[in-house]
Amino acid sequence: MKRLSLPLLLCSMAISSASAETWSLDSCISYALEHNLRIKSAEIERIQGEYSVTEAKDAFLPTLNASASQNWDFGRGLTSSNTYANRNTSMFSWGAQMSLPVFQGLRNIRQLRYSKSSLTALEMQAEAARDEVRLSVITDYLQVLYNKELLEVSREQLRLSQVQLERQKALLEGGKVPEVDVIQARSKVAQSEVQVVNSENEYQTSLINLAKDLELDDISGFEVTPIDENSPAIASADEVYANALANYPALRASRQNIKAADDAISVARSGYLPRLNFNAGLGSSYYTVSGQQGEPFSAQMKDNFSKQLGFSLSVPIFDALSTRNNVRQAKVRKLSAQINLAQQESELHKSIRLAYHQAVGAEKKFEAGKIAVEAAKASLDAMTEKYTYGKANATEWEQTQSDYITALAQQVQAKYELILRNRVLQFYNRK
Numbered sequence: 001m002k003r004l005s006l007p008l009l010l011c012s013m014a015i016s017s018a019s020a021e022t023w024s025l026d027s028c029i030s031y032a033l034e035h036n037l038r039i040k041s042a043e044i045e046r047i048q049g050e051y052s053v054t055e056a057k058d059a060f061l062p063t064l065n066a067s068a069s070q071n072w073d074f075g076r077g078l079t080s081s082n083t084y085a086n087r088n089t090s091m092f093s094w095g096a097q098m099s100l101p102v103f104q105g106l107r108n109i110r111q112l113r114y115s116k117s118s119l120t121a122l123e124m125q126a127e128a129a130r131d132e133v134r135l136s137v138i139t140d141y142l143q144v145l146y147n148k149e150l151l152e153v154s155r156e157q158l159r160l161s162q163v164q165l166e167r168q169k170a171l172l173e174g175g176k177v178p179e180v181d182v183i184q185a186r187s188k189v190a191q192s193e194v195q196v197v198n199s200e201n202e203y204q205t206s207l208i209n210l211a212k213d214l215e216l217d218d219i220s221g222f223e224v225t226p227i228d229e230n231s232p233a234i235a236s237a238d239e240v241y242a243n244a245l246a247n248y249p250a251l252r253a254s255r256q257n258i259k260a261a262d263d264a265i266s267v268a269r270s271g272y273l274p275r276l277n278f279n280a281g282l283g284s285s286y287y288t289v290s291g292q293q294g295e296p297f298s299a300q301m302k303d304n305f306s307k308q309l310g311f312s313l314s315v316p317i318f319d320a321l322s323t324r325n326n327v328r329q330a331k332v333r334k335l336s337a338q339i340n341l342a343q344q345e346s347e348l349h350k351s352i353r354l355a356y357h358q359a360v361g362a363e364k365k366f367e368a369g370k371i372a373v374e375a376a377k378a379s380l381d382a383m384t385e386k387y388t389y390g391k392a393n394a395t396e397w398e399q400t401q402s403d404y405i406t407a408l409a410q411q412v413q414a415k416y417e418l419i420l421r422n423r424v425l426q427f428y429n430r431k
Contacts, residue, residue, distance in 0.1 A: 025227055036213060039130055041129075043126055056108070059108045067094065067095050073088065073090075087289055099278070101277055105272070110267045120260075121259075125253045135424070144203070147202045147206045157195060161192040164401070168182045235429050254340055258341060268326040271323030274313060280307075284305040285301075355425050376404040
């Protein structure tokens with residue numbers, strides 16, 4: 001059997017312990033913000049942005065290189081007398097060179113500004129990722145509660161069907177109903193059992209989706225607590241949209257991307273300007289010829305020691321239109337960023353409007369559903385009493401039961417539709 005290392009074992013125990021708890025909405029959100037992989041991925045991109053800023057700052061520093069070489073030549077070679085002779089030579093040299101950027105066509109300054117703009121955008125995108133996870137957790141959490149209540153409705157339907165089956169059996173024994181009524185009642189119980197199984201599957205699926213937001217591998221014992229059902233008044237769609245335009249992190253990140261695209265255009269235009277570098281170096285060498293007596297190593301190193309200072313200027317005249325193409329591509333990226341912002345604003349406006357109208361509709365359905373459930377329950381009680389005394393048949397009772405279960409399910413749906421849409425509006429309405 002493969003043995004787990006201590007860190008992996010502790011991590012496994014922590015995950016198992018976490019999944020066995022009963023979770024509130026706030027605890028789910030807090031845990032997801034610490035463990036969700038989308039957030040970690042966005043954080044890694046932000047760290048890469050920090051390194052890009054550091055790299056841009058380092059571009060202002062000089063470069064320093066040291067070198068050394070050893071060469072041997074064999075055979076005929078040119079002598080100082082301008083004749084050729086057979087001889088072997090050896091040469092050792094060393095040097096150090098320094099280059100300092102004096103003017104790089106403003107590229108370094110513009111690159112630093114672009115890196116800082118990109119980092120700000122990445123920080124906003126990281127916050128937008130956290131927002132997306134928050135909204136995903138809220139949605140999946142409410143889906144769990146919704147499916148859990150639907151499961152209870154299915155179990156209530158099964159209970160009523162079982163009561164009906166027992167009643168039909170008793171009536172059959174008394175000779176008051178034919179056997180076919182018992183068969184129909186047993187079929188109704190089977191259908192209700194299937195519905196319970198389906199509801200349990202949907203409940204477990206919603207738990208898995210929520211656990212995925214939290215990056216939990218094990219959902220055994222994973223339960224959630226109900227939330228406060230006293231939702232605040234539904235906020236105006238126009239008010240929510242205005243606040244979202246000003247404060248929603250994803251939109252702020254998109255606007256920052258446009259600014260970064262402007263800075264990228266400036267970086268590309270730097271290719272039109274000249275560059276000036278200051279250069280300095282020093283070095284020496286040692287040279288020997290086979291068969292000849294030369295100066296010793298230390299003497300040659302001293303005599304051949306040299307220093308260099310200078311400037312190098314590079315003026316762009318024609319670079320195969322590379323700079324022009326870079327500027328064009330940078331402008332296209334800015335246009336893409338602008339279109340992306342417009343699309344996000346349009347989608348946000350649609351989402352807020354849709355959430356508002358769905359919330360209003362769900363509120364009306366929920367209030368009407370309360371009355372419908374009370375009426376359906378009263379009708380079921382009355383029909384049950386009539387059926388008990390033989391004043392109603394099984395078909396009428398089953399229809400009344402179906403109406404009651406449908407009313408319950410519709411009320412649950414309206415309840416969580418209202419809670420979800422109101423939560424969505426509150427999510428976007430932050431100031």
